Amino acid sequence: MSEFMPGKLVNLSRLVHRVVANNAGMMTGTGTNSYLIGNQQIAIIDPGPANPKHIDAIIEAAESLQGKIQWILCTHTHLDHSPGAALLKEKTGAVICGQPAPPGNSQDANFQPDQHWQDSSELACEEFSISAIHTPGHASNHLCFLLHDENLLFTGDHIMSGSTVVISPPDGNMVQYLASLEKLKSYPIDNLAPAHGGILAKPLEIIEGTIAHRLKREKKVLERIPTLTTCDIESLTTSVYDDVPVFLHPIAKMSLMAHLAKLEEENRISRKESLWSLENT
């Protein structure tokens, strides 16, 4: 796993380089990937947590490329992605691009983008061009970034390598998540660069596999609801995630809540106080 050693500069292609933050864990996998795009005028995607050592490692990586950090792009404002932006800006004068944080405990409320990026916002310089694709679902302000020169999509937490993305309501939304995955199918994408884990090839297979995985879980929710005498969130989590280790159930419960919210919105299930049932029973 030395490829993911914190602080180490890894060159992934002519234009793309990576430095991993020292925050590996259950939710972050091998740690947050901070990507450097370009060799002269450099854009950073996801500066990661506000860890001075990590920010210095990003700056040193840019110096070793003999480039200057000019832009900081944030996929979203979860705490392992954007809090380093302010410190990196302070040290480099780079322009911060992204969307402000929605309300919520897991959000970087201090995030202040200089440029409020939307769907299709673009950055073009001599070496490369990159544009934003708004992909709500994991987070309402989530942006993926498409590097046109390499048809490489930086997926943030929309698609991860080696672990399932958590959709945690109310900011996380399963309807939007699936729609955002569908939306990506229309773009020219050769590879995926997630914020956690390595580069993924065969993007279409991965996108379709992710959608299928979610719909399979949704089907299981619908199958299990009528089998439970007390169908509350706890017993439903145990039943629907019987293939997932118990220590992961608190996290699985969040995604289950997102599935339930979707099914309720579609009038396929209903809730009476804390108990769920199929709409027609």
Ligand SMILES: [Zn+2]
């Ligand atoms: Zn996230």
